[in-house]
Amino acid sequence: MKHRLSAEERAALLRQHLEDGVPLARISGQAGIPLRTLQRWTAGFRAGGSVETLGRQPRSDRGSHSLPPEIVGAIEGLALRRPAPTIAFIHRRICDVALDRGLPAPGYSTVRSVVAAIDPGLRTIALEGDAAYRDRFELVYRRTASRANEQWQCDHTELDIEIVDAAGARARPWLTVVLDDYSRAVAGYTVFTGAPTALQTALALHQAVQRKKHPAWPLMGLPDLLYSDHGADFTSTHLERVCLDTHIRLIHSLPGVPQGRGKIERFYRTITDGLLPHLPGFIPHGTRGTPVTAPTMTLEQLDAALERFIVDEYNQRTHSETGAVPTARWQAGGWIPRMPARPEDLDLLLLTVAHQRIVHRDGIYFNGLRYLDLTLSAFVGESVTIRYDPRDMAEIRVWHQDTFLCRAITPELAAGTITFRQLKAARSARRNELKKQLRNKLSLADALPADDRYAPPAPVEPTRASQQPMDEKQHQLRIYAED
Incomplete structure (x- = not known):
């Protein structure tokens, strides 16, 4: 039986009785409502009530109690x-x-x-x-930028995936991302193994500021404000110097309070939900670090997959909060980004890996490669400082006594780019191949028969039978009669 009706349904039943003259007994039989309930509704309506109050009114003390x-x-x-x-x-x-x-x-x-x-x-x-x-x-103050490059966010996260490192062992990589707050577009990133350091932060910032080689990745320039967490690499003296020299205001979130970095945390969820499940070695949440499939990707392959996802997908699709495509929102207005006065100054600040080398007549030798530039001809025999980006070993930056000289290029890699990790892996593979050949050749040599062509014959040991007469003859006394 139907006892709970809406206000419209109760009004329709009353109209049948009051306007059309249908008896309440017939309405009760058809609608399955007790006749006494219909009579109460009718009396209440005629007494000046409304349709909404025709049902049973709730108790006035509902939800309260009389407990001491x-x-x-x-x-x-x-x-x-x-x-x-x-x-x-x-x-x-x-x-x-x-x-x-x-x-x-x-x-x-x-x-x-x-x-x-x-x-x-x-x-x-x-x-x-x-x-x-x-x-x-607790209330959170959420920083909001009003234009592109006004504020960048930078943070690290450990990715839910396992890869195969250069030694063939499994490893959990880390990702450092620089995100433009206004457009939600990714300005730079770096992926690596091991704990986050100031070097990885510097590499991500270097990529974010510089002009990208990818035509669909227009983000570049210096931000007015850099917002990061309170990690040791973000609070380092080096990063403070970089921000001071480039006129960037550095702000840290409170220790252990991540709510203010919700935008970059949301991007990390996008990576975890939109990219990592499609890669081998993905670790779903709640599986205690166990991958669904065996990890087969190298760090370089993961880096390439991240770049494709960021540049071709994330930066090109409409953001749910801003309602605009991140790259289009960043480019809107025809503004000109603030760039460093001299790009080499940014290299000096952010490319912290520095080595001393001697300039030879045929160039600078570094990691088995030869780097050339016409400027080096005036510094043959001089000691110079070189800096490089480990993700691109095609060129190095050269300084002489804190003066920038040039960007030297290696002819072997002039047509493309190669990472420092790939270079080390190639050298290691070649060295292992040579060692394998050496072991094979030594095993063949060990299997050869002994070389006894010019060895002296072994001495023949006399027998006891032949020894006895000789001894007797040797020790027998000679007498006068025998002579």
Whole structure:
């Protein structure tokens, strides 16, 4: 039987009786509503009521209780204990307490309603601690940029994937990202193995500031403000010097408070949900670090996949919050980004890997490669400082006594780019191949028969039979008669 009707349905039934003259008994049989209920609705409507008030009115004391304050406090105190007890346990304890004090025992539903009415913030602090309360309930000042390159965010994250490193072992890579706050476009990134360092941060910033070789990646220039977490690499003296020399304002989030970096955290979720599940070695959440499939990708292959995803997909599709394509939003307005006065100054600040080399007549030798430039002809025999980007070994930057000289290029890699890791891997593979050939050749040599062509013959040891007469003859005394 249908007892709960909407206001429109009740009005339609009353019109049948009041306007069309349909008896209430027939309406009761057709609609399945008790005749007494229809009569009450009709009387209430004729008395000046409205259709919305025709149903049964809720009790005025619904949701309230008449428990003494001391019982209510006891219920709340039990519910806020850690670990949180069940409602059944609280009900049993409160019934015992009420019986001891000569008070009526509350019902189970009453105890449950008191527990449900506890302030969620109070419950969170009691059961989960201050950090959980801060993350859920405290107000957060969310920085919002009004134009492109006004504010960049930079942060690290450990990716939910395993790769195969240069030694053939499994490793969890890290990702450092520089994100433009206004457009949500990625300005630069670097992926690496090992703990995050100031070098990885510098490489990501260097890529973010410089003009990209990819035509679909227009982001470049210096930001007005760089917002990062409170890690040791972000609070280093070197990064402060970089920001001071490039006129960038550096701001750190509070230690252990990540809410202000929600935009870059959201990008990391996009990477985790949109890219990593399609790669071998992906580690789903809650699997205790166990990949779904065996890892087969190298760091270079993961780097290439990240660049394709960032440049061709993420930066080119409409962002759900801004409602615009990140690269189009960054380029809107025809503005000109602020660039370093001299690009070599940025290299000096951000490319922190420096080595001393001697300029030879045929160039500079570094990591088995030869780098050339016409400027070096005037510095043959001089000691110079070289800096390089480990992701691109096609060129090096050369300084002489803190004066920038040139960018020397290696002819072997002039047509493309090769990373420092690839270079080391190639040299290691060649060295291992040579060692393998050496072991094979030595094993063949060891299997040859001994070389005894010019060896002296072994001495023949005399037998005892031939030895006895000789001994007797040797030791026999000669007498005069025998002579």
